[in-house]
Amino acid sequence: MKTKHRKISRRKFITLTGGAAGFAAMGGFAMQVDWALNNPEINAETLENNRITTDVLVVGSGMAGLFAAVKAHDAGAQVLMVSKGRLGSSGQTPFAKGIFAYDKDNEALSIDEFVAKVSRSALGTNNKAYTRQLAEHSLARVNELREWGFFESSLYNKSFSKPIEERNIPVHERVTITHLVKEDDRIIGVAGFSIDEQKVLFYEAKSVILCTGAGGFKPNGFPICDLTHDGTVMAYNIGAKVTGKEWNDGHPAKSENPAACYDGWGDMFEQKPSTTRIEIRHDLGVDMNYMAYINGGAAQMGPPGRGNQSNGVSGGPYRPEEFTSQGGPGGHSQDGEEIQGPPPGDSDRKRPLRKEGKVAPPGMGGSVVGGSTAGMSIHKAEGLVPINDKCESTIPGLYAAGDALGSYMAGGIYTQIGSSLSGSAVQGAIAGETAANYSKTVKSKNISTKKLKSIEEDILAPLKREAGYSPAWVTQTLQSIMIPNFVLYIKKENLMKAALAYVEELRDHHVPHLRASNLHELRLAHETKNMVISAEMKLRASLMRTESRCSHFRLDYPEVDNENWQAWINIFKGEDGSMTLEKQPFNTWASTTKSSEIEANS
């Protein structure tokens, strides 16, 4: 019967059973067919197919995408920006309100001292070249943002539009990119579809910059439900190396209405952005989850940031002595004062704590629930593996910036307050300029008709299925496997293996049968596919890392293991197509041939 129901369309089935009477008579059978039936609202066979050509294609329109497009244009390339959402109003950028600017004239620490202190907090997990680059370039980017009016409004679309419109850079909004296209070992374009117009879109480009952000499992309580690791998974699919999947963001939410992220952050989303100065921390978040786990529940989450002595709980994530007097991402300060958690994209504690007459933001006051960002790593720690400090990936012509690049700018832990947003600006600019220069050295290539057809089939497959699984249900099933506290927050081998078995089940037997009845659902289907792959990556990397360090905590390996684990984990497709993991020693650059040492102080 299972095989049969996939082959019977609703029309045919109604004919077979004689309409409504037939449904009633064959109730059991009818239910089996009906739950899975696809009722397409559009005809997938009639979708238009468009080709667009450019030198540099920027995918994503947050902070990294903005600077990538502007700087690629200014370096002389023809640029086109394509976004799943809207310029300045999708991904995490709209919610990040603190931006770090290193001003050497007003800071006590030199850049060398800054890099050294971040590295001590990050326990070696940071890439010193990217940490240094952040400090060196942040003020220049912040000054440009100021000129564009960024600091004058809480909403970023207008200020982001200014430099884009001045340069006449075309922006294609509400386009979901699903495929990267590689030929002769280099990138030649991308493919996707519009959610408004019935069009499959092929972008042929000499170079592509992924500014696609990070992602999660559409978690409740954090505004990242449009971020599903699309860039990382698309790049992985064409052979790129990706990294950083074992690290865990530790933001909490309120236990009452936990999905209401706006309410969770008080009125912070309505505030204008502001700059931050040097304040280096060791913001764990996982220590709070650990205490809750040991004490048995969210009500016992208690204040984070008190190292190993809180609430009589011993053990737990290691915090370096130098950084013990700080809170976690949100919580109480050492003296018990309530503070807010940081916004997505930064950890700015300088914003007002609460407004007169307003309900206090969650902080850790009262009952909170951990894991509001479920599925997200630390900013800048997960994404494509760079082979140099120019945001270049392991695929020629393919670049990434911001949260889509596994630059380890801050390491596997939150270190410098407000650095996430400025890091995206800094890396976007560098990627833009580098990609523009690269595009001058190669000729554009057409995507072959054969390739075009096969990608189009893949994009539209969920629309064409007569029956299958709804993306919402597969996503919810994935959430119920991955989000509970005992999987990614308090990690143990046996439970991660169990979760992996479930995820493999979804990957092999559910993802291939995702259905979509319209373009909204088609986007969800492709997002779901990416989340399942990312879940597999997170579990495999977390299983491989048999130690605890920064935001990765294993109950069965609770200590930092410097003998075996001064290394990042890269993930790529092996020769047989299976997910393969490798160690890359800290302080080295990845390479397709051999790794080389990172110049920390150049």
Add this chain to the structure above:
Amino acid sequence: MPIKSINGCIGCEECIKSCPTDVLRLNPDSKKAEILYPEDCQICHLCRMYCPVDAIVITPDKSIPVIVSWG
């Protein structure tokens, strides 16, 4: 329901464009924004903040119990 209602829409589409999760669409007949996929609302309020006429009402609850890490 997270995004609850739109009253007094002028059809400018700011909310539709600014929604990161594609919850809103323009009704082809009325030429006004309508809530088409409320289950995907992440309660971030961007639509409300971008709306020039304060037409959007949002509540903090989800229509179904949500899956969280702790509870």
